[in-house]
Amino acid sequence: MAITTCVFDAYGTLFDVAAAAREAASEPGREAFAAHWMDVANNWRLKQLQYTWLRAVADAHTDFWEVTQNGLDWALEASGLQGDAELRERLLALYWELSAYPEVPAMLAKLKAAGFNTAILSNGSPDMLNGAVQSAQVGEFLDDVLSVEDVGIFKPAASVYDLVGKRFNCAKDEVLFVSSNGWDAGCATGYGFTTAWVNRAGEPVDRLPWQPAHILSDLTTIPDLASA
Secondary structure, X not given: OOOOEEEEOOEOOOEOOOHXXXXXXXXXXXXXXXXXXXXXXXXXXXXXHHHHHHHHHOOOOOOHHHHHXXXXXXXXXXXXXXXXXXXXXXXXXXXXXXXXXXXXHHHHHXXXXXXXXXEEEEOOOHHHHHHHHHHHOOHHHOOEEEEHHHOOOOOOOHHHHHXXXXXXXXXXXXXXXXXXXXXHHHHHHHXXXXXXXXXXXXOOOOXXXXXXXXXXXXXXXXXXXXHO
16 A cells, blocks of 8 residues: 555654754863763663663653653763753753754655655654754644653554554555664564664664664655655
């Protein structure tokens, strides 16, 4: 069946999750942080994801903002920066203003011009996602922003992927699901979506029962892939 609906993970897929730490590191007076910002950014993202998985399997759901703060606190302590309360608040504030990757606006515009349904499906809480969409100025290209808060469990729970069919009244094989997380794309393949993994870092494929149908270096070719 032809693709009718293109759905994107948000953080790391449309929005650059390293942007907050990178921007803070460039600000005057943050020389100590500048020496550690890449480690903080990487550990922040890793712990943020790990905490979603652990909370999902332990049936201990909370919203993504708490998980984001927990991940940052771990990352700052790992770099010996846990005592800098002002830095912590600055990083959290910047997370609400993440920039989109350069190709995102034009890619989404092409999808909308071609008549596809477009949406975000994310672990993010609604207010966080709305902030990112507004900051990146891509709201006009999205039909909806779907959050796991509607089902109370993080990805890759099947009930999260169910949100797409419920919202757009489409079959699983009508959906192209795009994520920068190999595990997310792989699990969405197992769910029944056609999938694309945006592997910007050139990482190995995750050893899971399912693999992404397509592996891309960025989002530029998504409109062509959806139309194929």
